[in-house]
Amino acid sequence: MCLCPPRLKKVRRALFKERDVSITLKQFNAGHLALPLLILAGETALIANLAGVEFDPTQAFGHSAPTNAATLAPETVTVPPRVFEYRPSGVFLVDGRESDAALRQGELAQPLSIMRNQVSEADFAACVSAGACEPADIRWTATDADRPATGVSHDDASDYAEWLTAQTGQIWRLPTDLEWVAAAGTRARDDAIGTQGDASNGSARWLQAYALQSEARAADGPPQPTGHFGANEFGLNDLSGNVWEWTETCFSRTRLSADGETLSVLETCGARVVQGLHRTYISTFIRDAKAGGCAVGAPPTHLGFRLVQEQPQGVVERIEDWLSAANSMLLPGH
Amino acid sequence: MNKQFLIFRRPRLAKVFAAAAITAAFSGAMPGLAQDLSQLERVSVDLVAPPFVHAHEQATSAEPRIVEFELVIEEKKLVIDDYGTTVQAMTFGGSVPGPLMVVHEGDYVELTLINPETNTLLHNIDFHAATGALGGGALTEVAPGEQVVLRFKATRAGVFVYHCAPGGPMIPWHVVSGMNGAIMVLPREGLSDQSGNPVTYDKVYYIGEQDFYIPKDENGDYMEFDSPGEGYADMLDVMLTLTPTHEVFNGAVGALTGDNALTAEVGETVLFVHSQANRDTRPHLIGGHGDLVWETGKFHNVPEVDLETWFIRGGSAGAALYTFLQPGLYAYVNHNLIEAVELGATAHVTVEGEWDDDLMTQVMAPTPIE
Numbered sequence: 001m002c003l004c005p006p007r008l009k010k011v012r013r014a015l016f017k018e019r020d021v022s023i024t025l026k027q028f029n030a031g032h033l034a035l036p037l038l039i040l041a042g043e044t045a046l047i048a049n050l051a052g053v054e055f056d057p058t059q060a061f062g063h064s065a066p067t068n069a070a071t072l073a074p075e076t077v078t079v080p081p082r083v084f085e086y087r088p089s090g091v092f093l094v095d096g097r098e099s100d101a102a103l104r105q106g107e108l109a110q111p112l113s114i115m116r117n118q119v120s121e122a123d124f125a126a127c128v129s130a131g132a133c134e135p136a137d138i139r140w141t142a143t144d145a146d147r148p149a150t151g152v153s154h155d156d157a158s159d160y161a162e163w164l165t166a167q168t169g170q171i172w173r174l175p176t177d178l179e180w181v182a183a184a185g186t187r188a189r190d191d192a193i194g195t196q197g198d199a200s201n202g203s204a205r206w207l208q209a210y211a212l213q214s215e216a217r218a219a220d221g222p223p224q225p226t227g228h229f230g231a232n233e234f235g236l237n238d239l240s241g242n243v244w245e246w247t248e249t250c251f252s253r254t255r256l257s258a259d260g261e262t263l264s265v266l267e268t269c270g271a272r273v274v275q276g277l278h279r280t281y282i283s284t285f286i287r288d289a290k291a292g293g294c295a296v297g298a299p300p301t302h303l304g305f306r307l308v309q310e311q312p313q314g315v316v317e318r319i320e321d322w323l324s325a326a327n328s329m330l331l332p333g334h
Numbered sequence: 335m336n337k338q339f340l341i342f343r344r345p346r347l348a349k350v351f352a353a354a355a356i357t358a359a360f361s362g363a364m365p366g367l368a369q370d371l372s373q374l375e376r377v378s379v380d381l382v383a384p385p386f387v388h389a390h391e392q393a394t395s396a397e398p399r400i401v402e403f404e405l406v407i408e409e410k411k412l413v414i415d416d417y418g419t420t421v422q423a424m425t426f427g428g429s430v431p432g433p434l435m436v437v438h439e440g441d442y443v444e445l446t447l448i449n450p451e452t453n454t455l456l457h458n459i460d461f462h463a464a465t466g467a468l469g470g471g472a473l474t475e476v477a478p479g480e481q482v483v484l485r486f487k488a489t490r491a492g493v494f495v496y497h498c499a500p501g502g503p504m505i506p507w508h509v510v511s512g513m514n515g516a517i518m519v520l521p522r523e524g525l526s527d528q529s530g531n532p533v534t535y536d537k538v539y540y541i542g543e544q545d546f547y548i549p550k551d552e553n554g555d556y557m558e559f560d561s562p563g564e565g566y567a568d569m570l571d572v573m574l575t576l577t578p579t580h581e582v583f584n585g586a587v588g589a590l591t592g593d594n595a596l597t598a599e600v601g602e603t604v605l606f607v608h609s610q611a612n613r614d615t616r617p618h619l620i621g622g623h624g625d626l627v628w629e630t631g632k633f634h635n636v637p638e639v640d641l642e643t644w645f646i647r648g649g650s651a652g653a654a655l656y657t658f659l660q661p662g663l664y665a666y667v668n669h670n671l672i673e674a675v676e677l678g679a680t681a682h683v684t685v686e687g688e689w690d691d692d693l694m695t696q697v698m699a700p701t702p703i704e
Contacts, residue, residue: 059549096699200687202696203661210663210684214592224335253700301416 061168072170074123076309077235079112079183086211087190089177089273089281090252094260098205100192101254108182114175115306117226117237118245124149124160132163137287145225148243150302154284156271157246157305164307171310177249177273179308184275187239191279213278213299223302236306244276244289244300251281276300336516341492357470371442375399376401381433384515384584385681387538387607390436390531393524398440400485405432406448407457407476409562412512413585414546414580415678421546422562423585424457424498426661430585431542432496432515434663436609437488438522443484452480452516454561456500457508460648461486462650463517468691471499488519492632497611506612507566510547510573512585514611521633525655526606527626528636535605535655538594541617543579543646543679544585544611578613580670580678587678598658606666609651615679617654618643621662624654643669660694661687 034091086106086250092099137151152160157174164172181188193209229241239245251271255263271281274289279299282289289299351405379401380613382388412423412430426432437443443464449457456477460469464486467473467524497514499505518538527533547558549568556579559565572579583590590596600603608617624641631652638644646652668679 096696098699144465200691201661203663203685203689206662207684207686210595210682214595220416255699255701266702304576 002315019061020283054198062133072126072164073170074115074119074164074307075117076113077116078187079108079114079234079236081108081111082182083107084182084185085190086178086181087192088254089249089279090138090254090255092254094254094256095261098202099195099256102260106178106181108179110311112175112179112183113309113311114179114183114236115308118243118306119149119160120226120305121147121149124152124156127160127163130163130167132166133159147225148238148304149304150223150243150304151271152285152303153287154246154282156287159306161307168246172307173310174246174248174305177247177275177279180245180273180275183234183236184239185233187236189240189277190277219323223304240277242277242301244274244280244302244305244306246303247273247275249273274300274303350453368373371400374442376444378402379435381405381427381435382656383427383429383433384431384525385539385590387434387436387518387540390520391438392520392534393532394438394522396438398438400442400444401435401437402444402446403435404446404448405459406450407453407513408450408519409453409455412585414548414582414585417550417556418572419556420550420558421511421548422559424562425512426459426496426498426515430512431540431611432513434515434538434540435517436502436520437677438520439491440487440522441488441548442485443488443517444483444521445474446481446483446486447474447476448481449476449478453478454563455508456504457483457498457513459496460499461496461517462495463488463492463496463519464489467490468499469496471619475500488517490632491519491521491626491634492630493518493607493609493650493653494631495609495611495635495649503570506573506688509611510545510569510578511562512544514544514609515542516607516609518607518653519633525626525633525653528639533626533655534567534603536602537598538605538607541583541590541606541608541666541681542585543613543615544580545610545613546580546582547572547575547577548579556621575667578673578677580671581613581615582678583666583681585695588680590666590681592682595682595684598683598685600658600661602684603655603657606654607651608646608654610646610648613648615646615648615668615673616643616670617646617652618667619654619656619683620665621660622656622658622664625657626655628653658685658687659690661685661689 013208023119080088084106085103087103088101090101090102121136121138124133124136128135133156136149136156155172161172161174193212224241224286227237229238231237233240249272250267250269251273252265252267254265257263269284271283274280274282280289282300282303289303375397375400376680379388381403406428406560408423408428410423410428413419415418423430435443443461445457445459446576447457456475458471458475460471462469464470470484470486474484476482494517494642495514496517496589498508500508523532525533525535536550547569549565549572551557557565557568580587606617606619608615624638624644626637626639627644628635628660629641629644630647631650633653637655641654644652662685664683664685666683667674673679
């Protein structure tokens, strides 16, 4: 796992991509300086620190451009609200020693609408043709088969979600780690290493982790046609096959005292949780997590993704949310 | 492409047969110079595929003997990375690199080289450890369906490359198609440290590093061929860039990682033999060292001590001895890290044992900055 710089470039791109919408915003909210300020700030590190408030005009305006909703909207399945065993993502230190996170009860409170299949090469190619996505790094021979898009980074997946949202007028985004585990059901793999290690010899845990990751390398080989790895109990295909999936959840490190009290939690969004045969953390711009890429370990074979569809809010609420977030970041004295 | 190759190949064949005729004349005169070897002990050794090495003595009290090996040349398609990229490999014994042979200084190496008729090309073998006849290359050229026996005296101690060298542009092509390996000629008294004291190892790992030059088609996909000859012209274009598409250990990206990672225990002494028949490389053991390193690979030179990285010249083999002191995971890499990580030249070593806090300890775990 290695970390990367803030997503400055990406945010700036998002800002300039939707000029027509920007004009609408100015007219709608004449005299308000938030947008021009935001564009200027796009050139500075300030914008990158918008603490999760990525400017997304389509989210602000909802159904502004539902041009291709019927043809592009991916097939989804609905995962019912459920309670399940969940081991939080991230690295946990107990009394300074790396340990497995404690299992807790995870809850999916609302029904989750999630793509039945991983985004396919053809789906992704449409975004590339539209000029909204960079071509994926495909490093194996092309076939006619309908295969999942691979060789894509978190940034690419986000571009795709943004484009699909603009095209369909529906809100699409990557799942969180908890949502992914909820939807994966029996296909979710617990990433407990099991060897808590003794204080004087951390190597047992390293070796055990390496052995577990090496097992997951059984999934080597080119990406398989969509559906090859079968469906889980909710009807989602190809979970934990040889294509790992990006999530929106940031890497985090949690420090706990010996008796379990949380001492600190530090989130680093330059790396995100990637889910599949094993759970790992990869910098947002990486498209191919090669062996030894960031550490000595066995990386995901291929990187791909699927999206969840968020239920829309009212237009007015979303504009208000966005403006208030922008104001609080840019005009702290307000 | 095929036609080009055939036009190219015809005059080559004529030349080879001429060369074979000349060497035959020479070899006819040579037996008179040889010693009477009929009294020497003969041993026959079964070779094993890298990274492992056949059982052998380190120091020996035996008289010099004749050590018989057999290598069957196999032309076969090998997958060389996680993307299913293939090469029409040419191999000694079916593996890239070919197996490591071990003998002692003063022994005679007697190799039977077999080129089955299922192969398509002429092959031979050039031992850098041998003296004369282009390292044996001029005496070992075999067409598909032929076999040959070469004997040479191992007069110099060290690790040495062997490779196919069938003449002209065929030489680099065969070598970068995988046709190379190494032989270790041990001093009869075994290895010695910088002060001349004997040293021994608990195990040997043989790392053969290979540069591959795989052509791409107009879509940027790696091309796949049905025979070595079919890919020759396109591969040559990539070879002439001098920029490999793959730089791997043991024939493929990841061949010495995961389930195939090397293993050791704390306190164990490992001799890493590293060969690269074509291109320079610089091994480095991440988290460890080279306690004793014969960088040029020749054991009668004083080994260097405490090295971080050592240089293996293209066309040579070197040896590094290391005793593992800490448990955990080590990476053995070509420390051109682009070649290690992007092109594949990485092996892993998993080491079990007790952690030594004196050598290293984490004084404070990662903590938010105050």
